Amino acid sequence: MLAALLLAAAAPQTPQAFVTQLYARYRDERFSPFHHIDTIFAPPLARAIRLDQKLAGPGAIGALDGDPICDCQDSDGLRADVGAPLQSNHQTIIPVVLHFSGEPHTVGHSLKLIWTSNGWRIADTDINGSKSLLAFLNKANAEAAGRRP
Secondary structure, eight states: OHHHHHHHHHSOOOHHHHHHHHHHGGGSTTOOGGGSHHHHBOHHHHHHHHHHHHHHOTTOOOSOOSBTTTTBSOOTTOEEEEOOOEEETTEEEEEEEEEOTTSSOEEEEEEEEEEETTEEEEEEEEETTOOOHHHHHHHHHHHHHHHOO
């Protein structure tokens, strides 16, 4: 019995469970993915987010002007419907539909996850199928770096 418990504890988390648990963290009104960059984002996206913050400078807002997990600035009343993963080997796409209590609309969202040595991490996002967060940040960071003295 102890061996079964140890194996269950050591079993890797599913991509769908990772995303479901991530959105559950929004129940805490103080939660921000920017305080947990390494436990949420894959290394390339984490680096792009940090570079955006650095290039913006202290107290300034960079190109990323909202929360990329909820595509919002205020997550009040957020409810996420996490869909079934579209998986291949060490990466997966998880469709998510977000509902906000104060707004009559929903946001269609896909999270691209990859398996890392630390578990599942978000490698990229798209909002309503229209953009790649990583591509957006890489372009914005290159432009901002080119403007720096």
